[in-house]
Amino acid sequence: MMKDLPLWDGTPYPDFVRTLPEIDIPVEGVRGWLLQGANQQVVFFDLPEGLAIPEHSHGEQWGMVIAGKIDLTIGGETKTYGPGDYYHVPAGTPHAALFLERSAAMDYFADVDRYVPKK
Template identity: 40%
Template sequence: MFAPGFHFPDTLPQREIVPGVRIRIVAGSQLMLSIVDLDDGSEVPTHHHPHEQAGLVLSGKIEMWIGDERRLLGPGDAYLAPGGTPHGARPVDGPARVLDAFHPVRDEYVALFR
């Protein structure tokens, strides 16, 4: 968990979760934010977890799939993947950055920063 207060993306440590995909997190007791940088050519493979996940594309474009539906998303577009639903993403035409929110906190992500 992080101390209450202010946290700045450029000062947060970064961890690579799959090749070409790096995260920075801010986690409280019930909610976690994850800034995700996706290199051109990378992919977050289809996966699922019990956590509810909402996200917002900050820059670049991504192809996102949730269940059987695929969409091309750009800056300002949002998505919601209910817990247990298969989903994944890849950047399109260059790198991308997204902001994900998870409830509850993904303990396996927090453990990467200990």
């Protein structure tokens, strides 16, 4: 569980991840650090307990839960994911999430412009 980790602010991410640019995201309590590639992005998310992300879709996404517990609905099917579990969201597939605990997840997006750094 994240609360047992000795790192800053309870996040499992080491300093070199937290020195990446933070994403500009208008969702209270969410933090993310952006690793930008030529045609894709990786975001290291820190997500609060109780956060519900409504159904939406975008380009292809692959992710892994690092800490916490998430109910993720992909294409109408809901599963619970915990540390070490990974998921795949095909491009254009509707999906939603409910964070049952404070969670950390790493998501790889095929969209080069899914997130932008904070200014």
